[in-house]
Amino acid sequence: MTTVTIKDVAAAAGVSVGTASRVLSGNPATSAASRERVAAAVERLDFHPNAQARSLRSARTHTIGLLVSDVRNPFFADLAHSVEQAALAHGYVILLGNANEREDQQDRYLNTLISQRVDGIIVAPQGDGSGAIRSLLNRRIPTIFVDRTVEGINLPSVTTDSGHGIRQAVEHLAGQSHTRIGYIAGPQTISTGRERFTAYTKAVADNFLSQDPSLVYFGDFQAASGSSGVDALLRLDQPPTAILAADSPMAVGAVAMLHRMDVRIGADIALVAFDDIEWFALLNPALSVISHSVENMGRAAVELLLQVIDGGTPESVVLPSELIVRASSSTPNPAGSVSSLRKN
Amino acid sequence: MTTVTIKDVAAAAGVSVGTASRVLSGNPATSAASRERVAAAVERLDFHPNAQARSLRSARTHTIGLLVSDVRNPFFADLAHSVEQAALAHGYVILLGNANEREDQQDRYLNTLISQRVDGIIVAPQGDGSGAIRSLLNRRIPTIFVDRTVEGINLPSVTTDSGHGIRQAVEHLAGQSHTRIGYIAGPQTISTGRERFTAYTKAVADNFLSQDPSLVYFGDFQAASGSSGVDALLRLDQPPTAILAADSPMAVGAVAMLHRMDVRIGADIALVAFDDIEWFALLNPALSVISHSVENMGRAAVELLLQVIDGGTPESVVLPSELIVRASSSTPNPAGSVSSLRKN
C-alpha cells in the first residue's frame, strides 16, 4: 500500500504543503503558476487526499449516514438509491447501514456512524428511541427521520400520509360489496405500523364494515408474517373476502400463501398492498397497490438534512399516497366465495 | 455538536490519555483499576471515539467498500445484505457504493473509497479496467471482484459458473422440442454478459438448435432492454418459441412486454431467467430460473477479502448455478404457437 501524501505532492511541485493544500481545496489565494504545478504533481503521483486527515482537521466529512430498516425490501432499496443520487448531486457520499428491522443492529450502526463523524444522518427508525438515538440528540448530530418517526422525538421528517391511500382502498373495496376486509398489520411499535392500522380502523368504521378484531393479523413487516397472516385470516369461521397488507414484503408473503392454498387472487379474494413495487404490476392478476413516491421521499430527505446541517430547522414533509386499482382487487362475486375453500 | 474527546475521558477518569487509549483499544497493559475508571467515564460522558483520528494513526479503518452495479437489482440488494452481514460478523462496516451500471459513477465511488482509506474493496466491476481500477492496483489496495471480473486484471474473485445453468436451461428447452431459442444477452463489455452469451452459443450448437444470429438481442442488463428485446425477437419472421434472459431486470422487462403484447408465458412462449428472485416463483405462471446462491457469494467475498487484507493471496472461488424448472418453461405446444400472434 504505497502512500502518497500532500508532502510528496508539495515537494514534487516545489511548493509548501500549505500552498499545496490551498490549491487542492480551491482556496482562491493561490497563483496560477502554483495551481498548475500542483495539479501536475497530483496527476503524476496519482494522489488521493486522505479523507481521515482532512476531516479530522476540518470537522467535515462530506458523508451522510443512511440507516434503512431492510435493504432487501425493494422500497428501501429504491429509497437508498434515490437518497444516494440526491446526495451525490450535492457532493455527499452515503454510508449505508441496514438495521434488518432490529433495534440492536440499528444501535450498532448508529454508533458506528457517530464514530465516523458523518455530517448528518437519515434514519428510518426502529424502536421507541431509548437506544442510540438518544446519543444523536444529545450530541446534536443533524438527523432526520424518513418513512417512519419515533414518538416523543421531535426531529424533522419525511413521511407518507398513508391515511389517504388506505381510506381510498377501503372505500374501493367497500364499493365492491366487501364487508369483511382483513388487514395484515405492521408492528405497532413502528409509526407506520400504527398510522396505517389506525387509518384502516377508522376507514372500516366510517364505511360501516365489519370491525371484527379477528380480521386483523399483526405481522412484522417481513414476508413470512404475510404468509402467516393469510393463513390465520382464511382459517376464520367467517374469513374476509378482501385483504389489505400494510407493506410490500408482507404482501409478497400473502401472495405466496394464497398461491399455495390455491386461492385465486382477484377472483376468490381481493388483495391490496401498501407500497408499489415495479413487478407488482406484472403479477397475474396485477396487484392493486397504495403507492407513494420513493423518489420524492429520498430527494426531500436529503434536502431536509442539508438544511439541518446548515443550521436550519426545516418543516417536516408529508408526501401523499394514492390507490392504484388493478385486477387483484376486482372481485367479481365477493360474498362467501372463499368460505368454500377453507376446508383445504 | 458537543464533542467529547479522549482527553475528557482521561481527565474524568484521572488517568493519562495514553492509558485511556490503551483501555479503549483493549491493550493488555492496563490495570483493572484504570480499566474500570475509564469505562465509567466513557459511559458517563457518552464518549464515541473519533474514527478519523483513530485510523489516521493506525492506518486501519475497519471499513470495507462494496461497489455494486445497481442496488435496485434485487440480486445486488441481496448481495449487499449478505456482504454486510458477513462483514459485520468480522467487525467491519461496509461503505456501499452504487455504480448504476455506469463507469463514471464507478470511478467516482472508487476514488471516494480510496480517499476514505477503506481497508479493502469488493467490487462488481464495470468497464475494461482503464479507469480508477488502475489506481487500486497501483496502490495495492486489497481488492476482490465479485460476480464479475475484468479481463487482464488478475485479482481474486467470487463468480458464478453460469455455463452449467445455461447449458441445463438450453437442454431443458430443447427437450421440449424448442428449436429456436431467443436470447436476451447482457452487454459484452461485462464478463458475465460475455460468459453467459458464450455458454448460450455453445449450448445451442451442441444441441443442434438454430444458430440464427437474429435470435440474439443485446441488452444492457436493465429492465427496459428486456422489453425491447422481447419486442425485437417477436417481430422476427421466424420468432423464437422460447426466450432466455441473461439477468433478472431484463427478465422483468421481458415479462412486462409479453403481458403488454398478450403473449401467454408458459403457453405461447417459454421463458427462463438468469438469477433467482424471491417473487419470480410468485408469478403466474411461476418463472423458471437459473439460480445461484447470493448468500454464499457474499460470504465468500468477505472471506476472500479478509485474506487479502491479511496479506494472503487466496484462490478465486467459482460457485455453481442450477436450473430450476417452473411453469414458465413448460410450453405445451411450442412449435409455431407464437407466429400467429405476430400480427398484433
Add this chain to the structure above:
DNA sequence: CGGTTCCATGGAATCGGTTCCATGAATGTT
C-alpha cells in the same frame, strides 16, 4: 518616492486519537 494595501506563500499549530519510550514501582531471583 515613501507608505499603505493586497496577496501568495512558508511555516507552525492543530484536529483526536495511537504508539513508542522512559520511568518508577512492584515483584522475583540469587
Add this chain to the structure above:
DNA sequence: AACATTCATGGAACCGATTCCATGGAACCG
C-alpha cells in the same frame, strides 16, 4: 540485601491534512 525483570503509566511524537499567522514582494496611491 542487591539486582534483574516485569509491568502499568505519563508524556511526547506522530499520522496527513487544514488553517492561522507572519512575512516579503508587487501593486497602488498620493
